[in-house]
Amino acid sequence: MKLSSIILKIAEKMDGQRSLNASLHVLRGKRSGQTLQDIDYFSVKPYFSLIPKLADSTFAEAVISLQHTGMIKESEGIVTVTEKGKRAAKELGDFQFDGWHYRGREEIFFLRLVLLVQTLSQLRSSRNSFHPITNDRKIQQFVKDVLHTQQVTRTNSARSLAEELLLALKMTGISDLQAILLSHRLTGADASGWTWEQLEESTGESVASLQLEYLEALHRLIAVSERVDAAEKLPILHKLATGIRIETPLTDSTAITKKLFDQELSIDEIAIVRQLKVNTIEDHITEIATNDADFPIDRFVDLADQLAVQQEVRRHRVKRLRLLKDKFPHLSYFQLRLILSTTKGEPV
Structure with missing residues (x-):
């Protein structure tokens, strides 16, 4: 890739x-x-x-x-x-x-998995003291909590996780190369995870390509691990996937703006309250409109203008703001962006 x-x-x-x-x-x-x-x-x-x-x-x-x-x-x-x-x-x-739902958090899932594999491998070898693969305290505590919920022996825990991984990889439908990348990045009691340079030498693929393959495989592994039926089929992986998916579409800053917007404050008033530029608040409003099917666009654009722009988009398949601005000079770029945001998913 x-x-x-x-x-x-x-x-x-x-x-x-x-x-x-x-x-x-x-x-x-x-x-x-x-x-x-x-x-x-x-x-x-x-x-x-x-x-x-x-x-x-x-x-x-x-x-x-x-x-x-x-x-x-x-x-x-x-x-x-x-x-x-x-x-x-x-x-x-x-x-x-x-990417939209994980946004880098897939690495948290993998660090949880790597540390759990390392811990079970060390305990299975009767080694109660070892240097953890990650120093992240949150990751370490999370894995401890997962271990405490496992009502089985150390040997069975390791075996259960191995069986889950094999089943999960089969469920993902990932390629052999991707399965190799995931497995070789794991660390056990007597085997360290491979570096990207080692994987590059072994596979003949560039590090950049391998990292993209790994990323896609990881996304697919998380996707099957967080499914509702995974709680029964993949209980350990299901726990590791807890909190990885980002469900809230808005950024933290935009969420604050939305609270003020819902109180029917104007853009200028919100900018003053938040001590931010008007353009920044307009970006927030556009983000809100993009993620809210019931966004009150009539507060900003007349219905006639909405319909006219929508018709232009459909008729000429135009989505470039500059071209729309030339056609509708009386509308601001902000208004045009709102119209496009609230007509998403419609055929053009």
Whole structure:
């Protein structure tokens, strides 16, 4: 799996409507009003915040490879996917990421799993003292609590976890390579988890590609572990998955703004109360609109203007704010973003 493949999938969703930076912001998980609207409007939530620390140079290298192979073109800052690129994107199939709901918390799940495996392995070897794989106190306490809830012997606990992992990996449908990555990253009593460099040498794949494979596999493992029926089928993994999924769609700051908005304060009043810029509050309001099917858009835009913009979007398949602004100069960018946010999911 290559970064360029993921960028191609995102670009295909935004075809002819957004710049390359829009894809970069999605992968990094930028919490701006525009990006939060884009991920919902273009259905790219699975890729949100996949690589928070993605370097500009790494992203640029992947983009150049797509351009050189004739997959994408860029004109006036807007990216379009060529017919060759569309065929390639289709052949790639669907990736099984869930960046929107995990946003980096998948690593917490894996650290819990690694520490539990290490602990059970050490106890099974009658070693009550060892150096834990992580110094995170919260992770350590979580694993202790999981162990205390296990009403079986140490040997049975280790065996039960091994059986759960085998069943869970089968349920995920991940590839052999992904299963190898997950298993080789684990640490036992007499075996340390492999480094990415060791995995690279062993598989012949680049570290960057392996890390994407690992990330997708981890997302799929968490997904089966947090299912309702997993409480019975995968009780240990189900506990490890507790609290990993982010259910609240709003950022903490936006949630505060929403409380004031629900009290019917104006944007200017909210900005004063919160001591934030009006533009920041507008971003918050857009985020609220994106995640609220009953958002009162009539407070900001007349119904006639809403219908006119919606008709323009459907008729000409336009989702670029600048083009909509040219067509409706009397509407602000904020108003246009709200209209797009509240018409998500409708055919265009």
